[in-house]
Amino acid sequence: MESAAFPLRRDIPALQSDTEFDVLVIGGGIYGAWAAYDAASRGLRTALVEAEDWGAGTSSASSKLIHGGLRYLENFEFGLVRHALTERRVLARLAPHMVRPINFVLPVWRGARVGMGRLRAGLVLYDTLAWGRQPVQRHKRFNRDRLL
Structure with missing residues (x-):
């Protein structure tokens, strides 16, 4: 899914080039994906790298209880x-x-x-x-x- 505000691209050459990013997130589990989304939504040039596939790691299996404080x-x-x-x-x-x-x-x-x-x-x-x-x-x- 790609939108004008948050383009999501598998762009290995960009990661291998001299392209500069404001934020590099390592790991595409729920926490990494959310950190990348949050950074991108704030206008930061964000890259996320994942060894497997989205949600393949341990954070995808953990509790994601969202409490209200x-x-x-x-x-x-x-x-x-x-x-x-x-x-x-x-x-x-x-x-x-x-x-x-x-x-x-x-x-x-x-x-x-x-x-x-x-x-x-x-x-x-x-x-x-x-x-x-x-x-x-x-x-x-x-x-x-x-x-x-």
């Missing part, structure tokens, strides 16, 4: 939360065929490090910070009986 709330790192939420939204827009929501159940019990009130406040704040189109629904609360 919920864990940063505990330390009041709101900028990191917003950044993670923005990146999650961008990834869902650019690669909807690769990004799908996963529901989690967070159990809370008496004496837990983070109690129900604190967790509830954090999730409401998180949903507020995620304002706008997000690839996931807002949080839901289930009591024990309803969950079981």
Whole structure:
């Protein structure tokens, strides 16, 4: 696939010539491909080299969990939360065929490090910070009986 904004070419002679690149990415797994895409989308002349084929290496087999920065709330790192939420939204827009929501159940019990009130406040704040189109629904609360 080639577009005017992001031409993707298998161009071995360009790599063997004196062509200068701003960024050289080694490895065409998910992380290398994303790093190359990100660099190219920022206007950097980018080359990616891969020994096998796209997604043939170990990063293609690893977890690619895209979180929205919920864990940063505990330390009041709101900028990191917003950044993670923005990146999650961008990834869902650019690669909807690769990004799908996963529901989690967070159990809370008496004496837990983070109690129900604190967790509830954090999730409401998180949903507020995620304002706008997000690839996931807002949080839901289930009591024990309803969950079981």
